[in-house]
Amino acid sequence: xxxxxxxxxxxxxxxxxxxxxxxxxxxxxxxxxxxxxxxxxxxxxxxxxxxxxxxxxxxxxxxxxxxxxxxxxxxxxxxxxxxxxxxxxxxxxxxxxxxxxxxxxxxxxxxxxxxxxxxxxxxxxxxxxxxxxxxxxxxxxxxxxxxxxxxxxxxxxxxxxxxxxxxxxxxxxxxxxxxxxxxxxxxxxxxxxxxxxxxxxxxxxxxxxxxxxxxxxxxxxxxxxxxxxxxxxxxxxxxxxxxxxxxxxxxxxxxxxxxxxxxxxxxxxxxxxxxxxxxxxxxxxxxxxxxxxxxxxxxxxxxxxxxxxx
Amino acid sequence: xxxxxxxxxxxxxxxxxxxxxxxxxxxxxxxxxxxxxxxxxxxxxxxxxxxxxxxxxxxxxxxxxxxxxxxxxxxxxxxxxxxxxxxxxxxxxxxxxxxxxxxxxxxxxxxxxxxxxxxxxxxxxxxxxxxxxxxxxxxxxxxxxxxxxxxxxxxxxxxxxxxxxxxxxxxxxxxxxxxxxxxxxxx
Amino acid sequence: xxxxxxxxxxxxxxxxxxxxxxxxxxxxxxxxxxxxxxxxxxxxxxxxxxxxxxxxxxxxxxxxxxxxxxxxxxxxxxxxxxxxxxxxxxxxxxxxxxxxxxxxxxxxxxxxxxxxxxxxxxxxxxxxxxxxxxxxxxxxxxxxxxxxxxxxxxxxxxxxxxxxxxxxxxxxxxxxxxxxxxxxxxxxxxxxxxxxxxxxxxxxxxxxxxxxxxxxxxxxxxxxxxxxxxxxxxxxxxxxxxxxxxxxxxxxxxxxxxxxxxxxxxxxxxxxxxxxxxxxxxxxxxxxxxxxxxxxxxxxxxxxxxxxxxxxxxxxxxxxxxxxxxxxxxxxxxxxxxxxxxxxxxxxxxxxxxxxxxxxxxxxxxxxxxxxxxxxxxxxxxxxxxxxxxxxxxxxxxxxxxxxxxxxxxxxxxxxxxxxxxxx
Ligand code: NA
Ligand code: NA
Numbered sequence: 001x002x003x004x005x006x007x008x009x010x011x012x013x014x015x016x017x018x019x020x021x022x023x024x025x026x027x028x029x030x031x032x033x034x035x036x037x038x039x040x041x042x043x044x045x046x047x048x049x050x051x052x053x054x055x056x057x058x059x060x061x062x063x064x065x066x067x068x069x070x071x072x073x074x075x076x077x078x079x080x081x082x083x084x085x086x087x088x089x090x091x092x093x094x095x096x097x098x099x100x101x102x103x104x105x106x107x108x109x110x111x112x113x114x115x116x117x118x119x120x121x122x123x124x125x126x127x128x129x130x131x132x133x134x135x136x137x138x139x140x141x142x143x144x145x146x147x148x149x150x151x152x153x154x155x156x157x158x159x160x161x162x163x164x165x166x167x168x169x170x171x172x173x174x175x176x177x178x179x180x181x182x183x184x185x186x187x188x189x190x191x192x193x194x195x196x197x198x199x200x201x202x203x204x205x206x207x208x209x210x211x212x213x214x215x216x217x218x219x220x221x222x223x224x225x226x227x228x229x230x231x232x233x234x235x236x237x238x239x240x241x242x243x244x245x246x247x248x249x250x251x252x253x254x255x256x257x258x259x260x261x262x263x264x265x266x267x268x269x270x271x272x273x274x275x276x277x278x279x280x281x282x283x284x285x286x287x288x289x290x291x292x293x294x295x296x297x298x299x300x301x302x303x304x305x306x307x308x309x310x
Numbered sequence: 311x312x313x314x315x316x317x318x319x320x321x322x323x324x325x326x327x328x329x330x331x332x333x334x335x336x337x338x339x340x341x342x343x344x345x346x347x348x349x350x351x352x353x354x355x356x357x358x359x360x361x362x363x364x365x366x367x368x369x370x371x372x373x374x375x376x377x378x379x380x381x382x383x384x385x386x387x388x389x390x391x392x393x394x395x396x397x398x399x400x401x402x403x404x405x406x407x408x409x410x411x412x413x414x415x416x417x418x419x420x421x422x423x424x425x426x427x428x429x430x431x432x433x434x435x436x437x438x439x440x441x442x443x444x445x446x447x448x449x450x451x452x453x454x455x456x457x458x459x460x461x462x463x464x465x466x467x468x469x470x471x472x473x474x475x476x477x478x479x480x481x482x483x484x485x486x487x488x489x490x491x492x493x494x495x496x497x
Numbered sequence: 498x499x500x501x502x503x504x505x506x507x508x509x510x511x512x513x514x515x516x517x518x519x520x521x522x523x524x525x526x527x528x529x530x531x532x533x534x535x536x537x538x539x540x541x542x543x544x545x546x547x548x549x550x551x552x553x554x555x556x557x558x559x560x561x562x563x564x565x566x567x568x569x570x571x572x573x574x575x576x577x578x579x580x581x582x583x584x585x586x587x588x589x590x591x592x593x594x595x596x597x598x599x600x601x602x603x604x605x606x607x608x609x610x611x612x613x614x615x616x617x618x619x620x621x622x623x624x625x626x627x628x629x630x631x632x633x634x635x636x637x638x639x640x641x642x643x644x645x646x647x648x649x650x651x652x653x654x655x656x657x658x659x660x661x662x663x664x665x666x667x668x669x670x671x672x673x674x675x676x677x678x679x680x681x682x683x684x685x686x687x688x689x690x691x692x693x694x695x696x697x698x699x700x701x702x703x704x705x706x707x708x709x710x711x712x713x714x715x716x717x718x719x720x721x722x723x724x725x726x727x728x729x730x731x732x733x734x735x736x737x738x739x740x741x742x743x744x745x746x747x748x749x750x751x752x753x754x755x756x757x758x759x760x761x762x763x764x765x766x767x768x769x770x771x772x773x774x775x776x777x778x779x780x781x782x783x784x785x786x787x788x789x790x791x792x793x794x795x796x797x798x799x800x801x802x803x804x805x806x807x808x809x810x811x812x813x814x815x816x817x818x819x820x821x822x823x824x825x826x827x828x829x830x831x832x833x834x835x836x837x838x839x840x841x842x843x844x845x846x847x848x849x850x851x852x853x854x855x856x857x858x859x860x861x862x863x864x865x866x867x868x869x870x871x872x873x874x875x876x877x878x879x880x881x882x883x884x885x886x887x888x889x890x891x892x893x894x895x896x897x898x899x900x901x902x903x904x905x906x907x908x909x910x911x912x913x914x915x916x917x918x919x920x921x
Pocket of ligand 2: 823824825826863864865866867868869870871872
């Protein structure tokens with residue numbers, strides 16, 4: 001709530017779907033620290049991780065009504081209500097997580113955030129996790145043919161399904177808490193996952209090969225309630241923006257650190273990690289997807305161009 | 311008052327038809343989904359989402375039906391200890407609360423689906439406007455309000471048909487067909 | 498929060514339906530906190546609590562059960578159990594338990610099972626000389642197996658709330674179900690010896706053979722569910738869809754007891770029984786939002802952690818608490834309300850969530866048979882046409898056995914987690 005006894009104290013609510021141990025939740029804690037430090041304790045944040053306040057569509061609505069003040073919302077959900085965010089999901093667009101992060105301050109990425117105003121929310125920034133690579137129960141994936149006829153679990157995002165089907169794989173969406181058993185029993189042959197996702201769910205116990213392809217980037221959008229921000233004094237708004245920027249700067253670096261550290265753990269625990277250098281075949285197989293999505297929104301096309309210029 | 315009762319009965323018939331279709335759609339889309347995925351190796355992404363949206367509609371339309379039928383679980387042990395006037399007053403009070411609650415949520419849900427930002431929301435797989443599944447809430451609540459208003463009026467006039475779930479469970483065990491279907495599986 | 502909780506209790510007492518109480522208490526919270534914007538977010542929350550893939554298994558397993566009841570599967574299960582166990586002392590009591598065990602592998606709900614089995618087993622047992630009360634008590638107790646042996650609606654609801662795998666929960670329920678069956682059988686053996694229970698005549702081999710042949714299609718359904726899940730062919734929801742299709746085929750083509758004209762009624766029954774559960778879940782989600790806003794789970798977790806650090810003591814307290822709750826609260830309601838609160842606490846004590854789920858669900862089914870509020874009791878007493886008090890007196894020994902089994906499972910988690918671990 002944005003009110004208290006003193007005229008200028010604020011206790012905000014921030015929510016996200018990830019577990020408290022996830023780097024995004026840590027970033028939220030960092031935001032709380034920064035905010036308290038910069039406001040001499042006048043402003044602080046209560047954090048509601050693990051979807052405690054509901055699904056992401058609930059979170060956005062809670063921000064619209066000003067009940068919740070901040071949210072770290074996955075790009076996967078954002079793209080269902082603002083399709084231009086699909087640009088981040090374009091398959092094989094990036095070579096590494098670092099490359100994705102470079103796009104954080106790009107002109108197009110900022111324009112995407114600005115356009116959220118039409119939905120009565122404020123896009124503040126982006127957070128990242130490691131890119132998604134292919135984790136298979138067995139077998140390296142180094143050409144699109146390797147996915148031919150394989151049943152792959154996806155998050156259900158249309159663009160990801162289209163990509164996998166382009167390679168002849170069968171895309172199927174299984175709820176997250178069923179993935180472990182599905183891999184174990186062979187309901188699916190593989191999934192796309194970040195290093196972090198594998199470690200938290202212990203998928204390395206039921207899968208053998210991890211082909212590092214940077215198939216998809218997986219950012220989150222840092223969103224604020226317009227109502228909340230409008231109720232703040234200009235000075236406090238400034239503090240909030242600065243605190244968030246400091247937290248996200250930290251969180252972005254931390255994501256890379258965590259990614260590298262966890263990859264080492266996975267290797268140590270016996271997961272075979274394949275670094276796939278040549279992604280030409282994959283890229284040429286998905287050109288039509290680039291074209292299709294570029295046609296949908298000029299922002300997507302600008303985004304592709306900007307990535308390729310870098 | 312009689313008109314209200316007729317209206318409530320009519321709505322109930324409509325609800326019946328809706329939920330029968332919904333269960334059919336849910337069952338068929340999921341079965342076809344399995345067949346296409348396992349036997350024809352061709353996933354139908356719409357199948358799961360269709361089934362989920364059917365479940366949502368089923369919840370709110372069927373939930374309203376369960377109020378109409380008094381099938382909705384309640385703790386009746388305290389109220390059953392009471393007799394006469396006090397019992398009647400409390401029963402009236404509780405049915406009025408139920409109606410008031412339904413009405414409040416109905417207004418809140420109309421406010422919700424008429425927000426301009428609702429048009430930005432599309433389902434993640436079929437990309438249909440979320441308005442269609444969302445509509446289940448106000449529609450279900452509208453039916454709910456009709457039934458609960460009817461219940462209110464009847465209770466105030468002294469007709470008690472909201473007696474919690476004991477009697478309904480018994481009613482739903484058919485006499486002539488011993489092994490046949492049961493309407494109320496609660497646990 | 499105090500006002501919210503007391504209005505919750507008050508509304509419950511004056512007979513407002515539980516699901517509406519949950520919603521109303523949330524509205525009271527909004528009114529007291531003065532944060533009207535929260536009211537705006539309620540319809541959305543109401544909606545999205547239901548928009549969950551895992552919940553699809555509930556209507557499907559209910560539909561499968563309905564189709565199988567009408568399709569003549571239940572009667573064949575009873576016949577089959579009769580030929581196997583009828584000729585022992587206390588034969589029909591065993592038949593009751595075994596048939597319930599088989600039926601549990603098809604149905605996910607104990608109340609439906611109680612009602613169905615009471616109709617058949619109580620008159621049958623009475624004819625052989627058992628008292629009506631004991632017959633009804635045996636049936637009600639044996640039907641507890643329904644939500645423990647997979648498939649199980651309670652397990653699905655728990656999994657949705659706790660974020661565990663439904664398949665894992667199903668596997669975890671198998672052994673506890675069998676242990677409970679053995680426990681009840683031992684009790685019958687003791688009571689049979691003490692009270693000199695009757696037995697029926699041994700059936701001719703030909704009859705045994707035909708009963709066995711006839712039961713095979715009926716057992717195909719649970720076989721498909723269990724095999725499908727363990728061998729990894731289907732997820733729980735998919736196996737439910739397959740079970741429906743199979744029940745449909747068996748009922749219409751094989752046993753020919755299911756008629757096309759029955760289908761609309763079957764769908765209608767499925768819809769109504771599903772909606773009572775999912776509506777409750779939707780409303781519990783509203784209330785859950787209020788609790789979370791007030792950080793009640795966190796506060797309780799911290800408080801629990803300050804009382805004891807020993808997981809064994811925590812589990813003891815948990816069981817006692819749940820048994821008390823079970824006395825007055827509907828099972829499904831307590832699961833949907835308590836799971837979001839208990840799971841963070843259990844995590845604090847590093848208790849396996851699958852183990853926790855089985856413990857909570859067994860407590861819940863026990864609760865449905867404990868006075869003063871026990872849906873299972875009410876159904877058994879009305880369908881079996883016995884008075885509540887003598888029924889309760891006959892049920893105590895069964896409840897005693899269940900509580901012993903509950904504590905064995907609580908303190909020997911291996912018994913719960915062994916089968917799931919075979920598949921990992
Ligand atoms: Na069962
Ligand atoms: Na009870």
